[in-house]
Structures are given as structure tokens and as C-alpha cells.
Amino acid sequence: MHSRIRPLLIAALALSAFAGSGHAQPAWPAKPIKYIVPFAPGGVSDGVARLVAQHLSERLGQPVIVDNRPGVSGILGTQVAARSPADGYTLMGGTITTHAVNPFFTKSLGYDPVADFVPVNLVGMVSNVLVVPSASRFNSVAQVIAELKAKPESLTYGTAGAGTSQHLSGQLFENITQTRMRQIIYKGGSQAMVDLVGGQIDMVFETVAAARPMIDGKRVKVLGITSAKRQPGLPDVPTLAEAGVPNFEMQSWQGVFAPAATPKPIVDRLGREIAAVVALPDVQAKLRGLGVEPxxxxxxxFTAFQRAEIAKWGKVIKDAGIQAE
Structure with missing residues (x-):
């Protein structure tokens, strides 16, 4: 028996050595990694990506290159990422818009946020604040609700479009309080804030980072924050749940995704490396400066979180009677 097995074993070892020498794959990462951002330079997603990419490059020993592909609520860049090779050399910065709510607003999306991607790391959460002009007669959320109960659709709120955090915050507010407001859509959140300060609209659910200069300048009043807990940077601002909107929680988020078939060992390593980056004190300070809670x-x-977000916002959007176009 031994004499018959030995030649087979030698042949197998020789074949293995030949295959390994001719077809061995270089250890990952062996070349630069592309990090697609489906939004324009200068925004929160771009800032988060550049911060993560810088430190990830140092940890992996390869350049991580940010590639901005803005357009159509993040759809265009997300399509590019979904169609990229699943070899560990393409990442993308995904958000609540691209990877949770876009399917409820757009029928021909061109990608599936669950089937076409694997979540890698949930970098951080972004809270909004409900702000009104400094001269507004409203000093509390309860007063806003009372006004809307007495006069449905009498108040306006500004957004940067369907599926944005401003819009989702407004929809959830209406859903819980059983009230109706009029949405005024702008090309960007900054334009909505200009009109808010000027008294052209009644309120905006704006991100903390975008609203902060006007808060500090006393040009707006803050009635509540959309997170589940009060935020360290605004300790005196009540959550909307505390202010009279039970179970209200709306936070947009910044995460890193990879194409769906990216090998699990690569996904796991990337997840660990990015978690280590996010844990760095200087990175945490910079993230908070962008309005992102690490x-x-x-x-x-992150996968479980993403699916819960899709279920939550799908119900809110459906209850609002919004149909995908």
C-alpha cells in the first residue's frame, strides 16, 4: 500500500508546485485602490472619503484614490461602483440616500443597494437639527405641532430634494405627528438656509454641520435634534423625541461599500482597517468637524443596520403616499 501511495503523493506535490509557480496571485493589495464618491467634491461624503482614504493608504501601503462621480442623488456614481470588478480594488462611499432610500424614489435605478454591494464599514452618523428663523414666533416643537394641527399645510419646510436627510426628517415628522407641511425643494441645502434666514420658509431639518454657522451667529433658533440622544456639541438642544415627537430618530450616515462578490477576507480586513482609522482621536475630531459622529x-x-434602515424608511415613504418615478 505504501509503495503505491508514494508515487501519487510525489506527483501531486509536483503538480501543486507547478501550479503555484505559474498562477500564484499577488497578495492583496498589490496596486492602488479606487474609492468612488457619488457626490461632488466639498461635501460631507467627499470629506469623509478623503479622511478615510488618507489613513487607509498608510495602513495598506497602497494609494487609495478618491474618484468623485456626482449626479442624480448619487445614482450615477453608485452605478459605476456596482459594475466595477469585485477584486478588492474598488470601494465606494455610500449613504442613506444611495443605499437605503433611492429605490423608493427611482424605478430605473440601475443598481440594487443590497444585491450589488457588500457593506464594509459604517464610518459614522449624521444628525439634523430642526431650525426656524431667529425672528420666528415658534420657540418649541410643541408650538409647531399645535399650529399644524390647527392649520394643516400652513407651514413650509425646505429640502434639497426627495430622499435627502431634510426630506426624510420632514416625512418622519409628519408620519409620527399626523400632520402635513408643504415641502419647498431647492437645488441645495445652503439655498434653503438662505431663504430660512430671510423668512421665506418656516423651517428646515438641516445637518448640524451645515446649520452650525447660522446657529452660532444667532440667525436661526434650534428647536430639536433628530438623533436618539443629545449631541455633545449641542448639549442644551433636546432630541425631537424629548420635544414631543415620540420615537423620532433620523440620522443619515456615511459608510464604505464594495462590489458584492468582493472576497470576504478582503472585506473583513478592510472593515477592520477602517474601524482602526475611525478610532483614531484626530480622525474622530475631524469627523465631528464634518458633523459626523464616529x-x-x-x-x-453594518449589513444588519442597512437592512433595518431600508425597512424603516420604506414604510415611512409608503405611508406618505410617495411613488417611485
Missing amino acids: DGRTSEA
Whole structure:
């Protein structure tokens, strides 16, 4: 028996050595990594991506190159990422818009946020604040609700379009309070804030980072924050749940995704490396400067979170009677 097995074993070892020498794959990462951002330079997603990319490059020993592909609520860049090779050399910065709510607003999306991607790391959460002009007669959320109960659709709120955090915050507010407001859509959140300060609209659910200069300048009043807990940077501002909107929680988010078939060992390593980056004190300070509260959940926890977000916002949007176009 031994004499018959030995030649077979030698042949197998020789074949293995030949195959390994001719077809061995270089260890990942062996070349630069592309990090697609489906929004324009200068925004929160771009800022987060450049911060993560810088530190990830140092940790991986390869350049991580940010590639901005803006357009149509992040759809164009997300399509590019979905169609990229799943080899560990393409990442993308995904948000609540691109990876949770776009399917409820756009029928011909060109990608599936679940089937076409694997979540890598939930970098952080972004809260909004409900702000009104400094001269507004409203000093509390309860007063706003009372006004809307007495006069449905009598108040306006500004947004940067369907599926944005401003819009989702307004929809959830209406859903919980059983009220109706009039949405005024702008090309960007900054334009809505200009009109808010000028008294052309009644309120905006704006991100903390975008609203902060006008808060500090006393040009707006803050009635509440959309997070589940009060934020360290605005400790005196009540959550909307505390202010009279039970169970209200709306936070947009910044995460990193990869094409769906990216090998799990690569996804797991990327998740760990990005979590280590997010844990750095200087990175946390810079994220908070962008209005992003650091998180760092890796693939499995981020996957569960993403699916819960899709279910939550799908119901809110459906209850609002919004149809995908």
C-alpha cells in the first residue's frame, strides 16, 4: 500500500508546485485602490472619503484614490461602483440616500443597494437639527405641532430634494405627528438656509454641520435634534423625541461599500482597517468637524443596520403616499 501511495503523493506535490509557480496571485493589495464618491467634491461624503482614504493608504501601503462621480442623488456614481470588478480594488462611499432610500424614489435605478454591494464599514452618523428663523414666533416643537394641527399645510419646510436627510426628517415628522407641511425643494441645502434666514420658509431639518454657522451667529433658533440622544456639541438642544415627537430618530450616515462578490477576507480586513482609522482621536475630531459622529461598525453589523434602515424608511415613504418615478 505504501509503495503505491508514494508515487501519487510525489506527483501531486509536483503538480501543486507547478501550479503555484505559474498562477500564484499577488497578495492583496498589490496596486492602488479606487474609492468612488457619488457626490461632488466639498461635501460631507467627499470629506469623509478623503479622511478615510488618507489613513487607509498608510495602513495598506497602497494609494487609495478618491474618484468623485456626482449626479442624480448619487445614482450615477453608485452605478459605476456596482459594475466595477469585485477584486478588492474598488470601494465606494455610500449613504442613506444611495443605499437605503433611492429605490423608493427611482424605478430605473440601475443598481440594487443590497444585491450589488457588500457593506464594509459604517464610518459614522449624521444628525439634523430642526431650525426656524431667529425672528420666528415658534420657540418649541410643541408650538409647531399645535399650529399644524390647527392649520394643516400652513407651514413650509425646505429640502434639497426627495430622499435627502431634510426630506426624510420632514416625512418622519409628519408620519409620527399626523400632520402635513408643504415641502419647498431647492437645488441645495445652503439655498434653503438662505431663504430660512430671510423668512421665506418656516423651517428646515438641516445637518448640524451645515446649520452650525447660522446657529452660532444667532440667525436661526434650534428647536430639536433628530438623533436618539443629545449631541455633545449641542448639549442644551433636546432630541425631537424629548420635544414631543415620540420615537423620532433620523440620522443619515456615511459608510464604505464594495462590489458584492468582493472576497470576504478582503472585506473583513478592510472593515477592520477602517474601524482602526475611525478610532483614531484626530480622525474622530475631524469627523465631528464634518458633523459626523464616529461609528465604525464592520460588515456584519453594518449589513444588519442597512437592512433595518431600508425597512424603516420604506414604510415611512409608503405611508406618505410617495411613488417611485
